[in-house]
Amino acid sequence: MTTLFIADLHLSADRPDITNCFLQFMANETADIDALYVLGDLFEMWIGDDDNSPFHQQVKHAFKQLTDSGIPCFFIHGNRDFLIGKRFSQETGVQLLNEHTVIDLYGTPTLILHGDTLCVQDIDYQRYRKKVHNRFIQWLFMCLPLNRRLKIGAKMRGSSSENNQRKDADIMDVDATAVLDMLQAYQVNHMIHGHTHRPNVHQLDVNGQAATRTVLGDWYDHGSVLVITPESSELQTRQFG
Numbered sequence: 001m002t003t004l005f006i007a008d009l010h011l012s013a014d015r016p017d018i019t020n021c022f023l024q025f026m027a028n029e030t031a032d033i034d035a036l037y038v039l040g041d042l043f044e045m046w047i048g049d050d051d052n053s054p055f056h057q058q059v060k061h062a063f064k065q066l067t068d069s070g071i072p073c074f075f076i077h078g079n080r081d082f083l084i085g086k087r088f089s090q091e092t093g094v095q096l097l098n099e100h101t102v103i104d105l106y107g108t109p110t111l112i113l114h115g116d117t118l119c120v121q122d123i124d125y126q127r128y129r130k131k132v133h134n135r136f137i138q139w140l141f142m143c144l145p146l147n148r149r150l151k152i153g154a155k156m157r158g159s160s161s162e163n164n165q166r167k168d169a170d171i172m173d174v175d176a177t178a179v180l181d182m183l184q185a186y187q188v189n190h191m192i193h194g195h196t197h198r199p200n201v202h203q204l205d206v207n208g209q210a211a212t213r214t215v216l217g218d219w220y221d222h223g224s225v226l227v228i229t230p231e232s233s234e235l236q237t238r239q240f241g
């Protein structure tokens with residue numbers, strides 16, 4: 001009885017090393033698990049489900065093989081791949097979850113999310129996020145031809161990495177009050193998220209009760225996976241293969 005959590009792989013065609021690490025993980029680490037949860041930023045960019053490049057087909061096929069084998073797979077959108085939609089879900093068998101979802105993890109109610117909604121001090125980002133999560137804006141964007149959206153994406157990726165280098169590192173981490181507020185709002189004592197690329201297990205106190213916030217790590221030539229069983233919880237960073 002094992003459930004796995006991954007996030008922040010930032011897969012892209014120009015990083016085949018990370019894609020291979022992911023494919024090795026899917027081939028060697030997911031046999032007879034109960035479920036796989038992907039908590040956002042699976043891809044470095046996603047400008048619509050109609051972007052069906054060979055790279056995307058390769059990744060989608062790996063998920064399809066897993067779900068066809070009867071292992072449920074769930075996805076929560078990240079700040080990069082928030083446009084992943086119904087077609088991706090139908091092509092892969094991956095079930096799309098709401099941005100904040102409480103699951104029963106072997107009897108322990110646990111809030112799972114990407115983590116960018118906890119970065120409340122980054123006002124600019126939250127303003128941008130509100131705009132691009134607006135259904136009408138998303139509809140307008142998807143009306144654009146694919147190559148136009150690819151160009152906009154490439155441009156935004158460029159400015160995004162520049163912006164992030166300028167931002168103070170702290171405002172890009174989660175806000176401690178937002179974490180407590182969210183645990184209380186969802187009435188849980190456990191949270192799992194990604195986004196910050198700061199893998200760790202934080203022990204917290206929520207109204208006198210012990211709580212944990214587990215942060216998944218980003219992928220490079222090593223993967224980061226949270227391995228949960230009814231008896232244990234282990235955040236692993238390692239190579240797969």
Ligand SMILES: O=C(CCCCNC(=O)Nc1ccc(S(=O)(=O)N2CCN(c3cc(Cl)cc(C(F)(F)F)c3)CC2)cc1)NO
Binds near residue numbers: 080132139154172
């Ligand atoms: O953590 C922090 C900081 C976090 C830093 C976040 N940076 C970050 O996410 N960058 C980023 C994410 C996605 C891409 S993209 O290429 O995949 N792509 C771009 C165009 N997208 C779009 C969609 C819609 Cl509906 C509408 C538009 C519109 F209207 F703007 F044109 C564009 C779709 C997605 C490119 C860069 N703070 O705490």
